[in-house]
Amino acid sequence: MAGSNFKKDMNQNDVIDSAKGFFTSFGILFLVFLIALVGSIFFPPQHGEQAGGGATAPAKVDAESVFKTTCAGCHGQNLEGITGPNLTKVGSILDAAAIENIIKNGKGGMPPGMLKKNDEIKAVAEWLAAKK
Numbered sequence: 001m002a003g004s005n006f007k008k009d010m011n012q013n014d015v016i017d018s019a020k021g022f023f024t025s026f027g028i029l030f031l032v033f034l035i036a037l038v039g040s041i042f043f044p045p046q047h048g049e050q051a052g053g054g055a056t057a058p059a060k061v062d063a064e065s066v067f068k069t070t071c072a073g074c075h076g077q078n079l080e081g082i083t084g085p086n087l088t089k090v091g092s093i094l095d096a097a098a099i100e101n102i103i104k105n106g107k108g109g110m111p112p113g114m115l116k117k118n119d120e121i122k123a124v125a126e127w128l129a130a131k132k
């Protein structure tokens with residue numbers, strides 16, 4: 001009968017409609033997921049970039065600990081002087097450039113080339129030049 005056929009068609013359409021609805025919303029979810037995935041590939045999380053930036057910036061040198069491991073054997077842990085002279089007021093007689101020069105070239109009984117890295121030499125020289 002036409003009536004029952006019509007009802008059957010309705011049911012089929014309902015099934016197709018809900019299937020369409022399901023796949024459409026699933027498709028949107030899938031699209032969002034794809035965009036997020038592609039986005040994370042082309043725009044990686046910012047914290048990774050910051051870590052990279054920190055690595056390319058010169059590492060902060062701890063002048064005091066460099067001095068204690070390299071220089072304190074002769075100048076003392078507190079700059080009080082042992083075989084080398086007291087450096088507690090070295091900044092009032094030598095500026096950073098002069099101290100840098102002594103670190104690089106040595107002086108009298110002080111051996112040259114104790115520090116090899118330029119940023120360490122600079123940091124220690126500036127740290128000592130501030131001792132007045």
Ligand code: HEC
Nearest residue numbers: 070071074083084085099102103107108109110111114115
């Ligand atoms: C082997 C021992 C020794 C070590 C290690 C040493 N020094 Fe010296 N240092 C000396 C001696 C000795 C003198 C004095 C040299 C002179 O006037 O003839 C001196 C002098 C200096 C002076 C000049 C002080 C002044 O009054 O003229 C500075 C600055 C200095 N040292 C810094 C350093 C720093 C920084 C380090 C570490 C990188 C260092 N020294 C490591 C033995 C040492």
